[in-house]
Amino acid sequence: MKFEVTILGSSSATPVYNRNPSAQLLNCNEKFYLIDCGEGTQQQLIKYGFKASKIDFVFISHLHGDHYFGLIGLLSTMHLNGRIKPIKIFAPAALMEILDLQFKHSETILRYPLEFVAITADTAQLIFENSDLTVSTIVLNHRIPCTGFVFTEKKRLRKVIVEKLEEENIPLEYYPLLKRGVDLTLPDGTILLNKDYTTDSDEPRKYAYCSDTLCDGSYFEQIKDCNTLYHEATFLHEMLERANQTHHTTALQAAETAITTGAKKLLIGHFSSRYKTLQPLLEEAVSAFENTQLAQEGSTFQI
Amino acid sequence: MKFEVTILGSSSATPVYNRNPSAQLLNCNEKFYLIDCGEGTQQQLIKYGFKASKIDFVFISHLHGDHYFGLIGLLSTMHLNGRIKPIKIFAPAALMEILDLQFKHSETILRYPLEFVAITADTAQLIFENSDLTVSTIVLNHRIPCTGFVFTEKKRLRKVIVEKLEEENIPLEYYPLLKRGVDLTLPDGTILLNKDYTTDSDEPRKYAYCSDTLCDGSYFEQIKDCNTLYHEATFLHEMLERANQTHHTTALQAAETAITTGAKKLLIGHFSSRYKTLQPLLEEAVSAFENTQLAQEGSTFQI
Incomplete structure (x- = not known):
């Protein structure tokens, strides 16, 4: 079964150096799950040859704009392109308020059903399940309520x-x-x-997406034994103090998290605009955890 | 005095074929005025080498998303990049409600003053004036309240x-x-x-921006004798019925508008996603009004 993730955005906070704000597209058995949706995500989908119409599920980690400003545009485009099949959005409750206000003032009545599932960042919970996978939240520690997501395959075929x-x-x-x-x-x-x-079938595979968080270990239990762990690595470790202040993680901390939680592969992303080139961030992570890769725009990773 | 406009987006409704939703950057005497701000405008500014920090005035024609979805991201980036000087936004009142709701849920308190001027689409009025130019609204006829803008130089120097x-x-x-x-x-x-x-000084120059409108002549008085007229031309004239239904304009109508109102130069834009290439739209307009050009991404036009 196909289980892979394509990076659409790797930048934190603002777009810069051809890096776009956070967005990833998970393909699990040819069903498409969008994880976060920074500004320009619909343009990135076009650029990398994906059809927005194929996305049926959207997961938004939190309401900092670099993680959701592209959603209203994507939903509007789906509407204008004649979509009629439902879409399901998992996000903090206030996002629906924000979307509704924008639909109201453009006098848009969506042609397709938008099913909104409000998620909270209080406790980790199972929020979605179908024949291919389950999705659970990860309670992260950011400046505003923020959840990551764990995508776990159902038991695989013999x-x-x-x-x-x-x-x-x-x-x-x-x-x-x-x-x-x-x-x-x-x-x-x-x-x-x-x-x-x-x-016997192989073990079900597991992908965790840890968007924005202080690396305080509080969520490690929820991301144990990932085949692929995506973890933000906004800063180099020399900026640890700044990372702590802003509730972010350093590349070294991301690597140590991969080791502690038993991940097989680590993807790092959400890079600060201060880094014009990303090699130093990669080298720092690799020095602690060798199987690390940069979650850069257009790259696809098998989970 | 410099008086030129750079096109940042030429697409209607949705981004497609490397065309971005509406946005233009007017440079008048090295002051920068942003006209509409579709999704991805901040990325377009970077792409074409403009500093967002230089923009002090923003004019939003109406609340269809392809004309403003990029504004919240641009304002957030200005905040994150340490802007402290004020910005002045002219737009329909509801936009402030939309921005406020998004700032609230990201717990963003802007570091710079955002001065919001609510404009209405009832009557054409003078909304801005400084030592370089005046800006007046144009009452357009779209599906929701919509104004264009006329930028007129102050009397020029001898x-x-x-x-x-x-x-x-x-x-x-x-x-x-x-x-x-x-x-x-x-x-x-x-x-x-x-x-x-x-x-004697030359006559003051005049640039009109007619974003989305049924081409019904009701606003022609307000755009008389432009040096450069930007007029939307969403469709070819063979789609006139569709243009009328959706309150848009055809390329031929845009050209006839240029003739009727005495424009010296016509820029056409806001192209429908049905047109992969724009040559037919240009040819149609040029057949009626020769001095027509495509308002395409990255092009700069002297007014």
């Missing part, structure tokens, strides 16, 4: 032993049921015991 | 006859006063009669 099935001329049509653990009786009475033709 | 002044060794320091029409007595008692050393 793996069929293709060579054996081909050798016994078992038609492809049987594979999906075998993957689901079913024993099969063929038309000629032959019984295929699932255990003989499949092996 | 032109000094440089050859004569140089021949008589009159120091450069005297030129500014001569340009202002003053007669001068030199230290040696020589009298310079202004009329002998200057000629």
Whole structure:
């Protein structure tokens, strides 16, 4: 099953040096989940060849503008482009108030249902579930209420032993049921015991998105054992005091978080505009946790 | 005196084909006036090498999102970048409500004074004046209240006859006063009669911005004799019915408006996303009014 994330924005606070404010597009089994939506996200979707119409779920971490100013434009474009299928938005309650006020004054009555789910930053909770994955919140520690999100695959399908099935001329049509653990009786009475033709599925994969936070460990339990951890790394560690003041994280702290929580891969982003080049941030993180990459615009990462 | 406009966005409704929603930057005597502010305007300013910090005046024509969704981001960036000098915004009253709600939920208290002037679309009026120019509204006919803007230079300076002044060794320091029409007595008692050393100033220049409107002639009186007329031309004339329904203008109508109102130059913009290339729109307008140009991103026009 496809489970990958494309970075649409890596900048903190303001767009700068061709970096856009926060936004990521998660593709899980060809369903599209937008995570944060800074100004210009719809332009970024066009730039990297994604159709906004494919997005059915939006998750907004908090109401600092660099994480949501692009949402009203994206929703308006969907409306103008004739969307009729619903969209579901998970965000702090006040965002609906902000959207409603803007729709009111443009006299826009959306052609599609907008289902708004208000999330709070009090406790971590399961907020979404479908056949592919679950989404839970992470309670972060920022200047205003802020949640991250953990995307966890549902239990994955068993793996069929293709060579054996081909050798016994078992038609492809049987594979999906075998993957689901079913024993099969063929038309000629032959019984295929699932255990003989499949092996255990891989562990479900897990992606955590930690947008803006003081790196105080309070949320580590919620992001344990990620296959891929995205963690903000606004500053170099020499700016630790500034990071603490503004409730942000340094690249070194992000790397240490990956180690402590047992992440397999770390993506860092939300870079301060003071950094024209990002290499120093990457080097700092890699010095502590080697499997770190820059969450830069246009990059896609397998989770 | 510099009097020029740079196009930051030429798209109607949605960003598409590298075209951004409406925004223009007027430079009058090195003071900067932003006209409309679609999503991504701050990114466009960066792209074309302008400093947002130089903008002191913003004019918003109406509250369809493609004309103002970028303003909250621009104002936030000015705040984050340490702006302290005031900014003055002329816009429909509800925009202040929308901005306030967003500042409230991000707990932003602007470091600089934001002076908001509510404009209405009832009657054309003078809304701004300084030593360089005046700004008046144009009452347009759109689906929601909408005003255009006329920027008119103040009476221009007299032109000094440089050859004569140089021949008589009159120091450069005297030129500014001569340009202002003053007669001068030199230290040696020589009298310079202004009329002998200057000629009449050129006529003050005039730029009109007609954002979104049904082309019904109701506003023609307000845009008479422009040096440069910007007029929306959302559609080709074959789409006249659609233009009328949506209260927009065709390229041919924009050209006819330029003729009727005595414009010297016409800029057309606000192009529908149905037009991948803009040549047909330009050709249609040029067929009726030759001195027409496409108001495309990054182009600067002398008024």
